[in-house]
Amino acid sequence: MKLYEFQGKELLRKFGVKIPDGILCEKDGILIYGSPVILKAQVLSGGRGKAGAVVSCNSQGEEDAALTRLFEMTLKGEPVNAVLVEERVELSREYYLSVTFDGEAGTPLLIVSGAGGVEIEETADKHPDRILKLPFDSVLGPLDCHLERAAKFVGTPRPREFADLLSRLWRLWCEAGALLVEINPLAETPNGFVALDAKIELDDDAEPRDRAFRAVLQKQQREISGRESAQSDTITYVPLEGNIGLISDGAGTGMLTLDLLRDRGGRAADFCEMGGLTSPEIIYSAMDRVVADPKVRSLLIVLIGGFNRMDEMAEGIVRFVAERKLKIPLIVRLCGTMEEEGKKIMKSADLPIYDDLEKAVEAAVAQAAMTGGN
Amino acid sequence: MSILVNETTRVLVQGITGKSGSLQTKSLLDFGTKVVAGVTPGKAGHEVYGVPVFDFVADALRATDADAAISFVPPLAARSAALEAIECGIKLLVLTMEGIPKNDVLNILNYAAPRGVRVLGPGTAGLIAPGVCKLGAHPGRMFIPGNVGVVSKSGALSYEIGKTLTDAGIGQSTVVALGGGPIWGTTQKDVVELFNEDDETKVIVLLGEIGGAMEITAAEFIARSVKKPVVSLIVGRSAPEGKSLGHAGAIIRGTKGTAESKIEALRSAGVSIAFTPAEVVNTVKKLLKL
The missing domain is CATH 3.30.470.20 (ATP-grasp fold, B domain)
Structure with missing residues (x-):
């Protein structure tokens, strides 16, 4: 969790570090402050100085103008909704x-x-x-x-x-x-x-x-x-530009698959990794998240179980396909801990499985191309 | 010889009565690892798959001769458990858990180092020396004994390459996973150094990924001190900038930590670069003259 500057300063103050006198001014707030002051846009990204989001003011008129301008800014996707107003510090x-x-x-x-x-x-x-x-x-x-x-x-x-x-x-x-x-x-x-x-x-x-x-x-x-903080589950979901939905149970194999897809002319629609300790519920919700993206034309699930159990993964996949009537081609590579049990569950639901990663990747690229779209 | 573990390694499982701890204990026993004791506070006198459980590590060490430990203790209690194991003289400690507060991890590592304790992890799948000892989650059947030493940040990627090598009939001396970071008790350089000194290991496979500079440090060491052939696969070549991909450490910031920068450093250190698991196998085959 990154803190805003004003939060960080408050924390510093608590630990006995001196900070300049100042107040936080929110978007609809009115600023009446003795000059001269520094106005600093409160965003989490860096490079505020270069972007002109830190302004030194010498009069009430300058302050008003600068404040209006700052509140109209968006810095690296973050709208400026708060400005820290501080006294200027004489320093050596x-x-x-x-x-x-x-x-x-x-x-x-x-x-x-x-x-x-x-x-x-x-x-x-x-x-x-x-x-x-x-x-x-x-x-x-x-x-x-x-x-x-x-x-x-x-x-x-x-x-x-x-x-x-x-x-x-x-x-x-x-x-x-x-x-x-x-x-x-x-x-x-x-x-x-x-x-x-x-x-x-x-x-x-x-x-x-x-x-x-x-x-x-x-x-x-x-x-x-104005945003909810990201929910903390074990799933990493990063949206990308392509049309092949990707789910993996390890960051390393996930990244490898991303590379292999690109090498074969395909493009992933996302990077979705479930972590090393999963459950049927987790893979179910991972599938839910990935197919919610309308770009997705085929879904590639790459599993290699160490701590993960393949019977549990298969259970989650089968349940999702049945309950959600999955329409797009599904390519599953499944091996590792409790592999036999997992394969049995997939087979009884008539879902094909791959053993070789590179073959699964080829199939996902081919299927996505066949179903069309971009 | 394998590295880090051998035929005589005797294992203590911390957090043995938990869901993950007991399941993995069974998998270790099935593989043939000598699991001699388990510890869960308050569960002394119980047994897990025939392994006696103790309240304290000291009690377990009085009753058995464990010299390595693998921990499945939940993140917030992991520090206490690890310090206890180190204090009692365990020499190799595998921390499987992800999500241990970073300052706790630093405490563990800084307490371990001056006591000569090797820590693997946190957040690691551990290691396997096929036919010898398994101290982690590696599915035993994906590995066979041989002369290739594998080191990987990612556990899953180490299974993937182990499996591909095994399918091609190429065995491994030891396969070590380090964890996804951003803090590591054992680094790629550390493991490469061990493989370099290990007679059984003829070829070293280094599996890396985007983010940080660990592969660069390893490359510098390889250029300086490693005579054995090294093959490397770096994943995340197609990763977007500024996004953490599953591992906390796997993030490209600007031009830092890119796959290209690592591949370049490894290549100039004389390392053979592979881009797919099949290429890893083909290169290893050539180097082993198979």
Whole structure:
């Protein structure tokens, strides 16, 4: 779950990080604020500055005009429905800092730079020497020597405060169940450090530990985006442009099938993956979701059971075909755990099965072409 | 020799009385894996398919000589169970569960590393050394003993390639699944390194996918230190940008993590690139001079 800037800042404030004074202005709200201010569109995607969605204003007239313009914007598909209005901060220097993790090394990571406000990934590519990445032990947290080194690297005249700020970010990371806590830029002012931006992503897997808090954040997001948050089941469904419906019980074989379809001149209508632990109900609802797309001309189901049971998969497929009177050609590749039982169930319902993936892919492409449409 | 496990590996199943735990225990026993103990707090004295159940790992280790563990403990309790197994001296821990909070995963890995414990996963189908030991969900019949070492992020893809090799009469030394990420206890580079030192493994098959840079790290290691032939299949060539495809780590961001960038890195490391399972088999055949 990615947080809006204002949500992230509120969380930072809770953990003792200073943020600029400000208020959130929603679409039908009226803004009366002392100038000068910064207006910042609240969307979840990045690149707001470049898109002109962060505006500095010096008078009430400028504010009104900028606000009207911001509320007419759509950034990467997200309409702007809220604007954060903040006091402007006088600063002497800007820094970058974040807490995240290195998945390959299996450690949390502290990243700092004396060049704040920059695109960090770009800097990492072009000037890796301007960034310090410090892996540390997640059980102990960052050691004093890590914090001191980070402060020395960025060259701040306030090393103690800087170190204290980093340890607060780590506490936030742990307690809120975060994946990323990023302040970019962090301003150094005569009164200490102030977080001018906040990019925080929370771990959906940690949600059950703190449901009440997450519910508040989700409610705020619904109110601003006007959209329901994505429902969390084990099914991944990504709509694509083609006409062959695709369901798999593993991400790797799903992606392989996607590639094989394209190599043979076919195109998938979706990527739908059920995860490694499924049930007849899950495959039923996966089929339901995939055939709801009117583009779909043939349905290819690719199953290779480890944790999954093929008898359960066959049961779900047979039930769906019978109850929903499936009209399009169905191609099923089914093998693995409880394969015999699964094949028996498919056979008794007169549904053909394939054993070889590449043959199944060829059949799906041919059938989709025969039934026509695009 | 197989890697990570051998004929003497004795297995403890954490979460053995759960639905998944008991079903998989049966499948491990059917394969011939020496499952010597199970742990589920509060279920001491029970048996699952003849395997004695204990409340604590320490009790299980006092009564048996388990040295590897496979965990089916639900996500929110997985950390406690894993730390217990590590604390008690288990040397290989397979975490099958998906959805463990990331900070819990980091805790497990950071607790394991200085204690010399190898963690496979989380979210992994585990591994199989055909004819020797199975410590995961791999359907036993899709694999036969031989000289090909397979490492894959995806469990299902490792079955797919195992099955295709087996259908062609080519056996495997060990087939290892790492999990879909975005955090891994064991990486492709780690497994390639083990295969490189394993006498039985003559050809290494590396199965990768879009997202992250693990395949690039493996390619760098292969270029530097691997003398054995390596064949690679990278899936997700036709994946759209910015969408997570089933694995949390399987996402292309801009030009980062694309199949092309990985294929390029592997190719320049001297790895043979295949685009379909059949091509993997044909290339392996050539390399084994079959």
